[in-house]
Amino acid sequence: MTRSHLAFLSVVACCLPAGVVSADAGDSFFEAEVLSVGQTSVDDSFELPSEGFYPDLFLGVFDESGQLTQTDDDSSFLGDGFAPALFGVPINPGGEIDFSVTGAPDESLEGAHSQFGDYRTEVAIYDSEGEFLDFFEYDGYLEEGLVDSYFESDEGWDGGTYDVMVNNAFPNDVDFFRFVGLTPGQSFTVNTEPSPLDPFSSVDTYLGWFDETGSEIATNDDISSSPLNLYSRLSGVVPENGELVFGVSGYGDYAFDGYHGEQGEYSLVLSVGGDYDFDGDVDAQDYSAWRDAYGQTGQFLAADGNFDGVVDAADYTVWRDNYNGAAVDAGAVPEPGSAFLVIVVAVGLTRPCRTATV
Known part of the structure; x- marks a missing residue:
């Protein structure tokens, strides 16, 4: 019996409309793929993990x-x-x-x-x-x-x-990503979610946040409100070096070393600020996006700035805070404040087809 492993990875800036970006994810903290601020495209590439046999x-x-x-x-x-x-x-x-x-x-x-x-x-x-x-x-x-x-x-x-x-599931794919050029002290939320490349995927992810030495800061297995309880979410504050490193693996791989049997496409979304139209800045159009979406409920809503499953006044506050406290009214539009970054990483964790003989 043999198993084939193939992971497809692409990085999508500004939630797909701005163009597809793809890269190889690192297999460890020290090999984390560095995602440049403002990066919109790199050459298409594939990641091919080691082939392995999972014994019964x-x-x-x-x-x-x-x-x-x-x-x-x-x-x-x-x-x-x-x-x-x-x-x-x-x-x-x-x-x-x-x-x-x-x-x-x-x-x-x-x-x-x-x-x-x-x-x-x-x-x-x-x-x-x-x-x-x-x-x-x-x-x-x-x-x-x-x-x-x-x-x-x-x-x-x-x-x-x-x-x-x-x-018994080893070796398998583990993905590490380093987000750079962020604003120190700014709050963020990062989560895995269904990939726009494969919205029907149901891969069970395990998410970790690591400090500059590679030590775990926090981990999460399942968001209770996520579809099928499979996806993961973490929140925190950007450290002084302006960098965030996350690892994504499959359920059960608590050491992030590849002991898991999950496969499938997923997206890793890092959200900082209130850029609700995903054009790379925080402006009046984002206020309009929030206003038009007000009252919507569900998962992964574009204007749900605090990721609580509903677009409400709290999400307006997220947008406003990224305008340095300014507000939009009918007669004036404030100049953009701090920039907002959304990078979506669409990744395939691999779980090969299995033919068991007993």
Whole structure:
């Protein structure tokens, strides 16, 4: 079995009408694609992630005498749907945990399988009252016909339980983008949303905001009000260097290193200010756009400056604040204040078609 990976990436300035821009997204923070202020076009390009095989895995846990007590095939929330997980497993006397990962359908955990490939195992430890104690993970590579066994011991775990989840989806695409030339101290909102290139896509994204050293500032999985609860949103203030770096990955890839099984087109939208007609400045036309849209409700509305799903007076305030507090009336139009930037990044996270044999 093989899987093919193909990611198509394009950057769209001013929400598509101003012209399509495309570029290669970086695969890590230090390789983040730099998006120039005012950039409207670059050469078309494609990103081709590494090809990978996602093994169909099976999990078993053992008691203190080495007897197989629990097994699972496809219950993990991580991976591509063919990864196992077990929850609330009693920790063996002496604070010992003992489990093995094999390939499906090796239900006896003897190595009777033909699966192979990378995977990650995550373990969470809880005490007898259900309070979290510890967390650790293993990166492994399962070979055909073999079983990977794991054993840990800590007397402080005695009497508790543990969860073990396997993630079989690796390698896959992760996208990093660096927005530059922004105004320090200005508030912003960034979110993923359906791509205008594929509005029917339903990729489950995971979004991260990183500081200048590459450390996470904030992350978000799902916006509760987004379609199907799949898209992500973060808000904050532009730092002193005027740059923002975001990473976009698939659900479950909390380390932004490619352990996810999501695929599909999405858009990454950075919004600063009140440019509601997406022409690169904040002027009377944006006020008109807000006025004409007043009262509209829904997701991803152009004049919804605070992204709360309704165009109302709060969105007028967003526009007004980018005019340095000036207001529009019937007899006067203020000169534009601070510039507003909207850059839409349309990206394909890849999840190849899968043919499983058991």
